[in-house]
Amino acid sequence: MIVLRNLNLSYENTKLLKDISLNLQGGKHLAIIGESGSGKSLFARALIALFSQNYHLNAEEFLINEKNPTKLKNKALQEFRSEVALIFQDAQNSFYPYLNLGDIFHIVLKTHTNLNAKERKNKAFECMQTLGLKDLELLWHSFAYQLSTGMARRIQLALALSSSPKYLICDEITTSLDKQNEEKMIVLLKELKKNLSLILITHDFRLLSLCDEVLFFEKGKAKQFKAQEFLNSQNAWLKAYREIYA
Numbered sequence: 001m002i003v004l005r006n007l008n009l010s011y012e013n014t015k016l017l018k019d020i021s022l023n024l025q026g027g028k029h030l031a032i033i034g035e036s037g038s039g040k041s042l043f044a045r046a047l048i049a050l051f052s053q054n055y056h057l058n059a060e061e062f063l064i065n066e067k068n069p070t071k072l073k074n075k076a077l078q079e080f081r082s083e084v085a086l087i088f089q090d091a092q093n094s095f096y097p098y099l100n101l102g103d104i105f106h107i108v109l110k111t112h113t114n115l116n117a118k119e120r121k122n123k124a125f126e127c128m129q130t131l132g133l134k135d136l137e138l139l140w141h142s143f144a145y146q147l148s149t150g151m152a153r154r155i156q157l158a159l160a161l162s163s164s165p166k167y168l169i170c171d172e173i174t175t176s177l178d179k180q181n182e183e184k185m186i187v188l189l190k191e192l193k194k195n196l197s198l199i200l201i202t203h204d205f206r207l208l209s210l211c212d213e214v215l216f217f218e219k220g221k222a223k224q225f226k227a228q229e230f231l232n233s234q235n236a237w238l239k240a241y242r243e244i245y246a
């Protein structure tokens, strides 16, 4: 369950997120939508308290799975981030370029689990297989530059799943994929949502239909709706969006 009351984020003297509240029951899925620059990606990072010192994040109430990430440090914060995994918008550039995927899996799994080297590789292969990835030995020795966008997204998903998260936050996971890979990603998300709660930042209406709730962002503020209620509403952004993509 996620309970947020009046979450605020500022950078030095600039307010970036203002009084955001959210109530997401366990097992429910959330779509985060709104115009570009309205604060969606900042909010995703706020959920795992991923900011440098110049940012100031606070909330009157901030509980995800009974934990407040702003109060956690070091190992406890790492553990929290394995329960609440975030896949960044720019998946391909989120890999360290000089390490192959095997090394990256080892680092991630060392950080988030107590598995030994052999168990880490088995776990990584299991996650990659779940996501329909093939030629795993070859992938294990590959570098990020060798991956297509769709493949990079799947590897990021596999890395996130390797620490068995309860929440999976995906920032624009279908953007810049070709039609076939978009469809494959949607099928995958449908499958994943059986075992975890999805939080999807998206402009894709098909992803909205996977979700129960909507958090609509506008200029650093947000309002929560039931997904169906939002889709039936006269929301101006929704109307404009439908006109563009109809």
Ligand SMILES: Nc1ncnc2c1ncn2[C@@H]1O[C@H](COP(=O)(O)OP(=O)(O)OP(=O)(O)O)[C@@H](O)[C@H]1O
Residues within 6 Å of the ligand: 011, 014, 016, 034, 035, 036, 037, 038, 039, 040, 041, 042, 043, 217
């Ligand atoms: N350190 C900062 N100082 C000032 N403004 C910032 C800072 N960090 C982010 N911003 C601004 O905050 C706003 C929200 O950014 P964010 O990336 O969350 O938008 P978004 O809704 O995810 O947009 P998009 O859909 O294009 O990805 C942007 O206008 C961005 O320029």
